[in-house]
Amino acid sequence: MVNTLKEIAYLCLIFGINLYICSYLNNKLIARIELRRGYVTPRIRGFTYPVLKLFKYLSKDYKLNIWEFFIFLFSFLIWSIIPITATLVIVDIDFSLIAAAFFYIMLLLLNFICASRTSYNFIFSQVAKKVGVLLTFVIPVLINIVSVILINKTLSLKAIVNFQYHFWNIVYQPLGFLIFFISILLQLKLMGISKRNTFLFTENIDKEGRGMGRAISRFSSYMILFFLIVILIILYIGGWQNIYFIRGEIIFALKFYVIFIVLLLLDKATPGLDSYKYLIGINWRFLVPISIVNLILTIAFLVLRNIYSFI
Amino acid sequence: MLRIIKNFFINLGNLFKKPRTVVYPKEKIIIPENSRGLLHLKLDLDTLEIICNGCGLCEKVCPENCINIKKSLDDKGRVFLEEFYIDLNKCIFCGSCVEFCKIGAIEMTYRYQLAEYKRRNLKFEKMDLIKQRDYTVRDFWFK
Numbered sequence: 001m002v003n004t005l006k007e008i009a010y011l012c013l014i015f016g017i018n019l020y021i022c023s024y025l026n027n028k029l030i031a032r033i034e035l036r037r038g039y040v041t042p043r044i045r046g047f048t049y050p051v052l053k054l055f056k057y058l059s060k061d062y063k064l065n066i067w068e069f070f071i072f073l074f075s076f077l078i079w080s081i082i083p084i085t086a087t088l089v090i091v092d093i094d095f096s097l098i099a100a101a102f103f104y105i106m107l108l109l110l111n112f113i114c115a116s117r118t119s120y121n122f123i124f125s126q127v128a129k130k131v132g133v134l135l136t137f138v139i140p141v142l143i144n145i146v147s148v149i150l151i152n153k154t155l156s157l158k159a160i161v162n163f164q165y166h167f168w169n170i171v172y173q174p175l176g177f178l179i180f181f182i183s184i185l186l187q188l189k190l191m192g193i194s195k196r197n198t199f200l201f202t203e204n205i206d207k208e209g210r211g212m213g214r215a216i217s218r219f220s221s222y223m224i225l226f227f228l229i230v231i232l233i234i235l236y237i238g239g240w241q242n243i244y245f246i247r248g249e250i251i252f253a254l255k256f257y258v259i260f261i262v263l264l265l266l267d268k269a270t271p272g273l274d275s276y277k278y279l280i281g282i283n284w285r286f287l288v289p290i291s292i293v294n295l296i297l298t299i300a301f302l303v304l305r306n307i308y309s310f311i
Numbered sequence: 312m313l314r315i316i317k318n319f320f321i322n323l324g325n326l327f328k329k330p331r332t333v334v335y336p337k338e339k340i341i342i343p344e345n346s347r348g349l350l351h352l353k354l355d356l357d358t359l360e361i362i363c364n365g366c367g368l369c370e371k372v373c374p375e376n377c378i379n380i381k382k383s384l385d386d387k388g389r390v391f392l393e394e395f396y397i398d399l400n401k402c403i404f405c406g407s408c409v410e411f412c413k414i415g416a417i418e419m420t421y422r423y424q425l426a427e428y429k430r431r432n433l434k435f436e437k438m439d440l441i442k443q444r445d446y447t448v449r450d451f452w453f454k
Contacts, residue, residue, distance in 0.1 A: 033322045036332040269318035 007090050011079055019222055022260060023050045029261065030194055033268045054215060062211025067114040072216050074110060075223040078103045082230060083158050085240045085249050095155040097145065101138075104227060107220060108134055114217075133279060134190055137183050140287040141228075144176040147291075147298040148235050161239035168238040175294040177236045179287050181259075184228045185266055186279055191221040194267050229259050342449055347404040348423040349435070350397055351443040353416055361441070363416035365392035369408035377401035378408060395440060399425055399433040422446035 024047070028038035039049040081096045081103070083089035093099060108131055115127035149155060151172050152163045160169075170177045188194070233239055233255050240248030273279060304310040333340055353362045365382035381394040409419055420443045427433050 029326065032330065033325050035325055035328060035330055037330050037334060265319055265322045266315070268322050269315050 004090060007088060010088060011084070011090070014084065015079065015223075015226070018226065018256075019219070020050050021257075022222065022226075023053075025257075025261065026193060026264065029264050030268065033265070057211055057215035060211035062213050064212055064216075065114070065117065067110060067117065068213050068216050071107065071110045071114060071220045074103060074107045075216075075220045078107065078223060078227050081157075082227070082234075083161075083239075084230070085252065086158065086161075089158070092158070093156075096157045097149070097155045097160070100157070100227070100231065101142065101145065104224070105135070105138060107224060108138075111217070111220065129276065130190055133276060133283075134187060136280065136283050137187050137190075137287075140179050140283070140291040141183050143288070143291040143295050144173070144180050145235070147173055147176050147295050150295075150298050150302060157234050157239075161234055161241065164238045164241060168236065168241075170236045173236065173294065173298070175290060175297075177232075179291050179294070180232050180236065182282070183287060184225070184232065185263055185270075186273070186282065187228065188225060188263055188267055189270075189273060190279065191224065193221055193225060194264065225260075229256055229263075232259065342421045342423075344449065346421055346423065347406050348420045348446065349399070349425065349443055350408070350440055351418050351420045351447055352395060352437065352440040353418060354441065354444075361392055361416070361437075362414055363392045363395065363412075364414065365390050366413070368411050368413065369417065372407045372411045374405060374407065375401040375403055392437070395437040397435050397440065399435065400430055418447065420446035421449055 024039075027049075028046075031038035039046040078100065080090040081093060081099045083092075083096070089096075112128060112131040115131070116124055148160065148169060151169065152160045154160060154163070163169075233252065237255060238251075240252045242248050243251055273282075354360065355362050365380055367380050367382065370376075370378045370380045377398040377400075379394075379396040379398075380392065381396075382390050383393045385391050404419070404423070406419055409417055417440075422443060425433065
C-alpha cells in the first residue's frame with residue numbers, strides 16, 4: 001500500500017514537472033521558430049509563467065461537470081498501467097497494451113461526450129467532427145500495434161521493452177514507426193496544442209466559459225500527446241533500455257523530449273495541413289493502406305520463418 | 312515531401328537565431344532611417360524666423376486635407392504665415408507636403424508615438440510644430 005502511494009506520488013511529480021517543461025517548451029520553441037520571443041515576461045520571470053497561467057485558470061469561476069471530472073480521472077488512469085521505468089508501474093498486468101489502448105479511446109470519447117453537453121449546435125458539430133477524425137487516426141495505430149504484438153508475441157509493455165534488448169523494434173518495423181509518428185503528428189495538429197493552430201480541441205470550453213474546465217481539457221490534450229509519445233518510445237525505440245553507462249530513465253526522458261521537439265518543429269513545418277480534408281485524405285490514402293501492407297509483410301515474414309522455416 | 316524537410320530545417324535554424332521582436336517598452340531599437348513622423352516647421356537660424364512663407368501649396372497637395380493655413384499681409388505688403396494647423400486624426404504621414412514645399416520650410420521628424428486619449432490633443436498649431444526640433448534626430452523608441 002505504501003509502495004503504491006509512493007509510486008503514485010512519483011508519477012504525479014514526474015508528470016507535473018513534465019507538463020510544466022512541455023508547456024514552457026511549446027510556447028518558447030514555437031515563438032523562436034517564428035523569430036519572436038516566447039513568454040513576454042522577460043528573462044528569469046518567464047520561467048514562472050506556466051504556473052501563473054494555471055492560477056489564472058483557477059481564478060475564474062467555473063462549475064465542473066461530471067464528464068470533465070471523468071476526463072481528469074482518465075488522464076491519470078492512463079498512467080496507472082503504463083510502465084515509465086522497469087519498476088515504476090502502479091498496476092502491473094499482462095495485457096497492459098490493450099488496457100492502455102482502451103483508456104486512450106475512452107479519453108477521446110469522454111471529450112466527445114463533454115462537448116455534446118453544449119447548447120450551441122455549431123460547437124457540437126465541430127467538436128464531434130474533430131473527435132471523429134481523431135478516432136480514425138487510431139485505426140493505423142492499432143494495426144501497427146498488432147504488427148508489434150505479432151513480432152514480440154506479448155501484450156505486456158514491460159515484456160515488449162525487454163524484447164528490444166538487442167535490437168529495437170524500429171529495425172523490424174520501420175514502416176510502422178513512420179506511420180505511428182505521422183499519426184501522432186496529425187493528432188497533435190487536431191488537438192491544437194500549438195497555439196496558432198486553427199483546430200481547437202476545447203472549442204466548447206473556449207466559448208462557453210473559462211477556468212478549471214479549460215485547464216482540465218488542456219491537461220487532457222497534453223496527456224493524450226504524452227501517452228502517444230510514451231507508447232511510441234516503448235513500442236519502437238527501446239523504452240528505458242540502458243545505453244552504455246547512461247541510466248535508462250535519463251535515456252527515456254531524452255527520447256521523450258527529442259520526439260516532442262521534433263513533433264513541434266514538424267507541426268510548424270507543415271502549415272498547409274490545417275484542413276480536415278487533407279488530414280482525412282492522409283489517413284485513408286496513406287496511413288491506413290501502408291499500415292495494412294506492413295501488417296501483411298509482418299505476417300508473411302512470420303509465416304515464412306516459423307511455419308516454412310525459409311528465413 | 313522535400314518542402315516539408317526544407318521547412319523543418321528552416322525552423323530548426325530559426326531556433327538559434329536572434330528574435331526579431333523586442334519586449335516593448337523595456338527593450339528598445341533605433342528608429343529606421345527616413346521614418347515619417349510628425350511635421351516640424353523649420354526656423355531660419357540667422358534670423359530665428361519661420362522659413363515658411365504661407366504659400367499654401369502643402370494645403371493643396373495634402374490628400375487628406377489635414378493641413379489648414381492662415382496667411383495675412385504685413386506692413387510691406389508681403390504674405391506671411393499667421394497660423395499653421397495640422398490635424399493628426401486625419402494625417403496619413405504620406406510626406407507629400409514636405410516633398411512639394413519649394414523652399415524646404417517643413418520636414419518630417421522621427422516622432423510617431425502620438426497616442427492620446429482625446430482627439431483635440433492631436434490637433435497641432437504653429438508653435439507646437441516649431442517645438443518638434445528635438446525629434447528630428449534619430450533616437451531610441453522610448454523617447
